[in-house]
Amino acid sequence: MAMLDIKNLTLEISEGDTTIKALDKVSLSVNSGEIRALVGESGSGKSLIVSAICGALPAKWKLTADRMSWNGENLLSMSTQQRREVMRRDIAVVFQNPQTSLDPSVTLGEQLEESIPEEFVKGQWFWQRAKHRKKIAISTMHKVGIKDHNTYLKSYPHQVPSDIGQKFMMAIALVAQPKLLIADDPTRGMEPTTKTQILKLLTRLNQTRALSVLFVSHDLLAIASMSHTMTVLYAGQTVESGKMKHIKKRPLHPYTKALLDSAPSFRKDLPPKSSLPTLKGSIPTLQHLPIGCRLGPRCPRAQRECVVTPSSRRIHDHIYSCHYPLHREVK
Amino acid sequence: MIQVLLRYVVLFTITLVVLCAMSFSLAYLFPGDVLENLTGISPQNEFQRAAIARQLGLEQNYFVQFYYYLERLLAGDWGYSSASGLPLLEEVSVALPATIELSTYAMFMAIVVGIPLGYYAGVKCYSTTDYTLNSLSITTYSFPVFWFALVLILVFSLQLDVAPISGRLSLLFDVESVTGFIMIDILLADNIDHGLAIRDALSHLFLPTVAIGAITTAAMVRITRRSVIDVMQRPYIAAARSRGLSSWQIFFRHVIRNALLPILPLMAIQITTLITNAMIVETLFSWPGIGNWLLQAIYQQDYPALRVGMLAVSALVVTLTIIVDLFNRLIDPSRDRFERGTI
Structure with a gap:
């Protein structure tokens, strides 16, 4: 059974x-111990999904789902207190921008220590607890690859380089020993060495601690090497989801194919100096979403039926929503 | 750290020198004799005039004169009031503490009442409570202070008779002015019933403090509310929430401090308004403060008093503003990024 199960x-x-459907019947599930990639262009609603899962959306926005559960418990009907407990113990989030997601007036050390759940801290008296808390903080910092802990524990967010900030976000997320880590584009703006370190760290945690990861990114290359399953998002609709290797080998949705084709590393037969194929146009803004399948106006295989939203179809555990998938001939 | 202190000290000194220069120029700008404007003494004969002029350096250029002026200011020789003939330093040092005392209580009221209300309204933003608090504060903020003070006198002194109309302390108590602050003076005096005297002083303080404090409190509520709403929408609050911290933890660890940082400089601006209001209210309540004193000086065309009074009040405002700003600089860790640049 899926740990995190979101349906429609x-x-x-x-x-x-006017009402805009920023997310339209998105389905997503993360099984225990898997790395799930959530891929999509900027503006496709990836971060909205993350905010919806951690309950950080403004109250005025209307969120509905057929099913949104964490280990069988409904996240939407849960009380605030229970929801908070789930977020504290089981789900951790690494946000996109460390500079704005860290409190500018509190030292990094304090922010890391406040995320340690009380039951992890040993000791009777508050000074013993403070000491143990600091020990946990330091060991977590070492785990994410920050060596100079003395400097950075006392630093404020604006005093550290952004990759240290990002690693700190990871440390804050991991210190509660969550079951699911939602990483919202954690490697954005990092140089390749640091990026590799972070990705390796995630993979290692996944293997050693059976940590499930929901990896949100548009960096296909990074994702392809580490994740087991993938969900592709386009303009707030789930386009295709399934095992990474199946999708890589044989995408069924025209958008997924275009996405894979645009990354040269996935193409073995690409002749030298040829231009990379891309879809015409760009992702529509929220104010001008097309009806039906939102890829419609850009899709090379679009037909008349595409003005109706395609229902999701399933071949084994490969789910896609398209009227004219790639394995079927277009009339 | 030392650099910061040094910079503020330099800034403070330069501002004070500029203020002194302006007050010095007043001696020439006011109608009448420069010599009289500077000292407050009208010379009886030519010999005396020549002697004083030599002492002031009046025969030399403006810069030398200004230097002598600064020297006399620092030595405590501020001239004499042309109306009462008393040394101005003495008069100001009696009148200014009365104003400072009144403003302090009003500021205290604004901080103790206004900031918590502002936090409450900000946390409960866009709810009925928030709208009620906000409209109340806008209404109070729009009151003209002299009108509000008159209404208070009308209601509480004349109709309900719960507070005295004017003055600082009942004449029954003979309290010698030592520090100029009535509360401290009462405690220092030894031949009176302290409890009764303090109760009497408080009943005298009540109306002027409310009159001045209400408007500043309303301003505080609005400033704080805005700041809290801003902070609550920052990504780090969402991040803290997603970490599963409770609303109280978020409020105490992340909201309070971040919301307070932008308030402090605005508070320094409020001090100016507060002291201005205090000077108006003093006149209505016959409070023996600097505002009342300055007004009397204007009526009597007491130019030396006006010159010194303006210098004293502006020096007070500048000092408070710089102190608040320095305090803000010291507690806000992210402000040194503008000096050092970021990585």
């Missing part, structure tokens, strides 16, 4: 008298 998640944002 819809997010409606009302703007004046």
